[in-house]
Amino acid sequence: xTERVRNDWTLKEVRDLAEVGLLELVFRAQVVHRQFHDPGExxxxxxxxxxxxxxPEDCAYCAQSSRYETEVTPTGxxxxxxVVRIAQxxxxxxxxxxxxxxxxxEVKDNQQFERILEMVRDVTDLxxxxxxTLGMLTETQAKRLEDxxxxxxxxNIDTSERFYETIITxxxxxxxxxxxxxxxxxxxxxxxxxxxxxxxTMDDRISMLHTLTTMKPxxxxxxxxxxxxxxxxxxxxRPELPIWETVRMIAMARLLMPASVVRLSAGRAQLSVxxxxxxxxxxxNSIFSxxxxxxxxxxxxxxxxDADAKLMEILGLRNMEAFKPAVARVTSPVLxxxx
Numbered sequence: 001x002t003e004r005v006r007n008d009w010t011l012k013e014v015r016d017l018a019e020v021g022l023l024e025l026v027f028r029a030q031v032v033h034r035q036f037h038d039p040g041e042x043x044x045x046x047x048x049x050x051x052x053x054x055x056p057e058d059c060a061y062c063a064q065s066s067r068y069e070t071e072v073t074p075t076g077x078x079x080x081x082x083v084v085r086i087a088q089x090x091x092x093x094x095x096x097x098x099x100x101x102x103x104x105x106e107v108k109d110n111q112q113f114e115r116i117l118e119m120v121r122d123v124t125d126l127x128x129x130x131x132x133t134l135g136m137l138t139e140t141q142a143k144r145l146e147d148x149x150x151x152x153x154x155x156n157i158d159t160s161e162r163f164y165e166t167i168i169t170x171x172x173x174x175x176x177x178x179x180x181x182x183x184x185x186x187x188x189x190x191x192x193x194x195x196x197x198x199x200x201t202m203d204d205r206i207s208m209l210h211t212l213t214t215m216k217p218x219x220x221x222x223x224x225x226x227x228x229x230x231x232x233x234x235x236x237x238r239p240e241l242p243i244w245e246t247v248r249m250i251a252m253a254r255l256l257m258p259a260s261v262v263r264l265s266a267g268r269a270q271l272s273v274x275x276x277x278x279x280x281x282x283x284x285n286s287i288f289s290x291x292x293x294x295x296x297x298x299x300x301x302x303x304x305x306d307a308d309a310k311l312m313e314i315l316g317l318r319n320m321e322a323f324k325p326a327v328a329r330v331t332s333p334v335l336x337x338x339x
Contacts, residue, residue, distance in 0.1 A: 005218070005257075005258060005259055006213075006256075007213070007214055007215065007216045007217070007218065008214065009210060009213045009214060009256060010210075011206065011207070011210050014206050014209055014210045014213070014252070014256065015203075015206050017252050017255060017256070018202060018205075018206055018248070018252065022244055022247065022248060022251075025248060025251045025252070025255075025282075026247065026251050026278070026281055026282045028251070028255060029250070029251035029252075029254040029255050029281075029282050029283040030281050030282070030283065032254060032255055032258045032283070033254055033258075033283040033285070035258070036258045036259050037261075037285055038320075039285075040316065040317055040318050041285065041317065041318050041319070041320040042280070042285055042286060042287060042312060042317045042318070042319065042320060043096055043097060043261060043263075043285065043286040043287075043319070043320035044093075044094050044095045044096065044097075044286075044287060044288075044289050044308065044319055044320075045095060045096075045097040045098070045099060045131075045263070045286060045287070045288045045289070046086070046087070046090035046095045046097070046098045046099070046288065046289060046290065046291075047098075047099045047101060047288055047290075047295055047296045047302075048078070048083055048086050048087070048098060048099070048100055048101065049078075049101050049102075049103070049296045049297055050077060050078045050083055050100050050101065050102050050116070050119065051075070051076065051077045051078065051101075051102035051103055051104065051112070052064060052072060052073070052074060052075045052103055052297055053066070053072045053073060053074030053075065053103055053297075054066050054074035054103065055103040055104065055105065056105055056170065057105050057168065057170040057171065058168060058169055058170050059158075059167065059168050059170075060167040060168070060198070060233060060234040060235050061167065061195060061198060061227060061228070061230070061233060061235050062230075062233065063228075063230040063232070063233060063297055063299035063300070064103040064297065065233070068230075068232045068233050068234075069232045070230055070231065070232035070233060070299060071231070071232070071299060072297045072299050074103075077102070077112050077115055077116075080115060080118055080119050080122060083100065083119045083122070083123065084119075084122050084123060084126070086291070087122075087123045087126055087128060088126055089291055090128075090289075090291070090305075091126055091127070091128055093289070093291070093305035093309070094305070094309065094319040095128070095289060095305075095319075096128060096129060096319065096320055096321055096322035097128060097129040097130075097131060097151075097152075097286075097322065098123055098128050098129070098130055098131070099130075099131040099132065099133060099152075099154060099191075100116065100119055100120070100123070100130065100131070100132050100133070100134075101132075101133045101134075101154075101296050102116065102132075102133075102134045102135070104134055104135040105135050105136065105170070105171070106134075106135045106136035106137065107134050107135060107136065107137040107138070107141045109141070113141070113144075116132065116134065117144060117145065117148040118148075120132065120145060120148040120149055120150050121148050121149055124148075124149035124150075124151070125149075127322060128322055129151040129152065129322045129323060130149065130150055130151050130152070131150075131151060131152035131153065131154050131191055131221075132145060132150055132152075132153055132154065133153070133154035133155065133191075135179075136155075136171070136175055136178070136179045137153075137179060137182060137183075138182060139182045139185050139186075141182075142182045142183050142185065142186045142188060143185070143186050145186075145188060146186040146187060146188050150188050151188065151189060151323070152188060152189040152190070152191045152220065152221060153183045153188050153189075153190060153191065154191040154192070154221075154223070155176060155179045155180055155183070155190075155191070155192055156176075156192055156193050156194055156195070156223065156225075157173070157176045157177070157180075157192055157193075157194055157208060157211060157212065158176070158194050158195055158208075159194050159195065159198065159200050159204055159205075159208050160200065160203070160204035160205070160206075160207035160208050160211070161173040161207065161211070162204060162207065163198075163200045163201075163204040164176075167198060167235075177211075180192055180215070180219075189219075189220040189221065190215075190219040190220055190221070191219060191220070191221035191222075191223065191263075192212060192215075192219040192221075192222065192223075193212070193219070193221075193222040193223035193224055193225065193253075193263070193265070194208045194212075194223075194224070194225065195225040195226075195227055195266070196224065196225070196226060196227065196241060196245065196246065196249055197226055197227035197238060197240075197241035197245075197267075198227050198235055198238065199235070199238060205249060209249075209252055209253060209256055212253075212256075212257065213256040213257055218257040218259065218260050219257070219260060220259075220260055220261065221260060221261045221263060221286070222253050222257055222260045222261070222262050222263065223263040223265040223266075224246065224249050224250055224253060224262060224263065224264060224265060224284070225265040225266040225267060226241055226246055226265075226266060226267025226268070226270070227241065227266075227267065228266050228267060228295075228299060228300040228301075230299045230300075241267075243271065243275045243278070246267075246271075246279065247278050247279055247282045248282075250262055250264065250279050250282040250283055250284045251282035251283055253283065254282060254283025254284075255283075261285055261286050262283050262284045262285060262286065263284065263286040263287070263288070264276065264279050264280075264284040264286065264287050265288055265295075266288075266295055266300050267300075268287060268288070268302070268303065269295075269301035269302055269303055270301075273311060273314060273315075276311065276315075277315055280315065280317070285320070286320075287303075287308065288302055289302065289303060289304065289305050289308040290302040290303070290304055290305070291304065291305060292304075
């Protein structure tokens, strides 16, 4: 690694990181983490599914696809007042970021989008960071979201370009990249990561991280999701992912994108306190919590606010405040350690 944040990583360099012994890798990641972030802070986030199910896409992991028979019941767009109520409850529980998710393939310029813009304004007015995940969007739509006060836009690349076409056929990997590029034409920050445990190879994970870490700039937020095996989807019978594979991905993301917030996302409910502690040591500094035991839908469990408050008490962690700029988390402009 050089003495600055880099966007010119080679595949070989990323592959070399993947071959470092796990404990050594975690140590190196924690050194870098402490130079770019407060190691005692975790950002608590809340996901709200403002429009659930009936998505026309065929993402093989998704409980909301209309192609699969799952336990998720499609619902229309949630009333604005209900969204604000849930967001306020999240803030009261210590969350500083709320993500509004709609099961759409793409944003359309209609009344529903107007209602989303109203939700963004209202939740931002609560003093919370607002992130949206609404599918593909245009530059004009991204600018309208910016004008409404949107802080971040989530659009995961999911996996490598090679593996992508085996799990999704209703859009291309390039479509994912294009949406991120539209967001980058505004001041809205980018949230983009992926999913592990779908049957991808280590080379696929390396390729995914290489794509993210060569973006200019890096995504400000990088979610690492563990596959939620949803009955009814093609990936319901995938084997369990060993914790050390998750820890390795988090540590690599931290070393490659040192200033980004690395989010321990879907799949956290299945991890023990010690598992999660190891993830935090590896550089994760954000979690998703809930009032109802589910992350985005009931198909993906999430720890509740009380359980996460206890977790943070046990580990001696504090809640990160909203709108804390990356520069405020940096205590040194250099990486320091040779890794």
